[in-house]
Amino acid sequence: MKKLATTFFFILIFVFTIQQAHAMTVRAEASPLLQPGIIGIGKPFTIDIYMNNNDSIHANPINGSRLSISMSLNFFCPDGSIQNVTHLNFGDYGPTGNISFLNDFETFWYLYFEVIGWDYNGILPDSMNITAIANQNGWPYNLGEQLYIQFNFKVDDTGTFCIDSIGGRTPTYDWLFDSPSPNFNGPYCWTVGYGPYRTNLLPDPMYAPDAYTHDSVFAGVNIYVLDQSHTITDVETSTVRINDNTVPVSFDYLPADSIAEALRANILTREFLPSYLPAWDTSMQYYSVTGEFTDGSVFSTYNWFELIGHRSGDANGDGNIDIFDVSYLISYLYLGGLSPNPDVIGDTNGDCTINLFDITYLINYLYNEGSPPLHGCQ
Numbered sequence: 001m002k003k004l005a006t007t008f009f010f011i012l013i014f015v016f017t018i019q020q021a022h023a024m025t026v027r028a029e030a031s032p033l034l035q036p037g038i039i040g041i042g043k044p045f046t047i048d049i050y051m052n053n054n055d056s057i058h059a060n061p062i063n064g065s066r067l068s069i070s071m072s073l074n075f076f077c078p079d080g081s082i083q084n085v086t087h088l089n090f091g092d093y094g095p096t097g098n099i100s101f102l103n104d105f106e107t108f109w110y111l112y113f114e115v116i117g118w119d120y121n122g123i124l125p126d127s128m129n130i131t132a133i134a135n136q137n138g139w140p141y142n143l144g145e146q147l148y149i150q151f152n153f154k155v156d157d158t159g160t161f162c163i164d165s166i167g168g169r170t171p172t173y174d175w176l177f178d179s180p181s182p183n184f185n186g187p188y189c190w191t192v193g194y195g196p197y198r199t200n201l202l203p204d205p206m207y208a209p210d211a212y213t214h215d216s217v218f219a220g221v222n223i224y225v226l227d228q229s230h231t232i233t234d235v236e237t238s239t240v241r242i243n244d245n246t247v248p249v250s251f252d253y254l255p256a257d258s259i260a261e262a263l264r265a266n267i268l269t270r271e272f273l274p275s276y277l278p279a280w281d282t283s284m285q286y287y288s289v290t291g292e293f294t295d296g297s298v299f300s301t302y303n304w305f306e307l308i309g310h311r312s313g314d315a316n317g318d319g320n321i322d323i324f325d326v327s328y329l330i331s332y333l334y335l336g337g338l339s340p341n342p343d344v345i346g347d348t349n350g351d352c353t354i355n356l357f358d359i360t361y362l363i364n365y366l367y368n369e370g371s372p373p374l375h376g377c378q
């Protein structure tokens with residue numbers, strides 16, 4: 001009897017393994033996270049859908065590709081603690097423009113590709129459907145797991161935020177794939193709130209031209225330690241990094257503000273900002289803070305800041321586009337004056353060189369209702 005049970009067990013393992021080897025998968029993650037399972041309150045984040053078509057047996061018998069999918073997904077809060085979410089318009093798809101497709105996902109489906117929302121309006125629940133059909137090639141077999149879909153959100157209340165697959169509103173919009181259909185294995189839920197570590201960047205906003213200053217312009221990264229077993233004096237300052245590679249030049253211990261006492265890491269803007277460039281216009285940017293405590297345990301946190309970018313035509317980098325930029329360009333080209341910094345902001349007509357035509361382009365814009373300066377080489 002024991003032997004029979006053992007044999008049965010190994011058969012089960014075998015069947016399980018076979019299914020794992022040929023199972024299309026769909027799963028969700030949230031990014032970035034303050035801590036495992038914790039989405040930062042009031043901060044942009046994405047719900048990321050990772051998918052793997054590693055099932056060559058079913059679907060298209062010739063090349064193993066998937067020829068059709070219909071995914072109905074629902075965002076919800078199980079206990080009502082979160083009622084509203086902000087759909088950030090960072091994507092190209094969906095009723096609110098908050099959905100992005102990555103890694104060529106849209107290109108797999110040249111017969112039909114549709115994204116619809118039913119009540120997809122930021123008042124939870126928000127449900128939607130992606131339906132995609134190809135006639136021959138479709139979604140290729142064995143590309144490995146890829147990030148294919150991102151939903152851009154921000155939540156301003158503490159609580160629980162979840163995503164799960166659902167049956168659709170009609171049979172057409174159900175959770176349907178070429179057989180066999182993968183299991184979403186939902187719901188996936190996260191806590192929206194504050195992690196044990198927080199950070200603010202000062203000043204906020206920051207200015208992209210400060211990336212080029214030769215003076216020592218400093219920014220401050222305030223680090224708050226709110227866990228039960230450490231304080232800011234436990235931070236091993238030599239291990240602190242901003243964006244993994246910016247090394248603070250000094251530290252200060254600040255008295256309590258509205259959050260707590262802070263460890264202020266002083267960084268040089270010319271070391272911190274270049275990784276965000278070129279930055280046109282104004283954007284929200286992400287930065288991370290990592291480090292260790294003296295007991296060897298690690299901490300990490302992140303936040304966002306507003307970055308005011310360059311303006312093409314603002315050759316002298318003072319934030320305005322006016323006659324002084326014309327004279328700055330004349331001075332640079334003909335009188336040995338300083339160059340625009342970065343060069344690209346003086347290339348007002350966007351042809352990748354700075355010459356007399358950029359001056360006439362700028363004069364036309366300022367005084368003859370000409371087109372505004374272009375961003376970079378175009």
Ligand SMILES: [Ca+2]
Nearest residue numbers: 119123125126
């Ligand atoms: Ca809704």
Ligand SMILES: [Ca+2]
Nearest residue numbers: 314318320325
């Ligand atoms: Ca200017």
Ligand SMILES: [Ca+2]
Nearest residue numbers: 347351353358
């Ligand atoms: Ca030019």
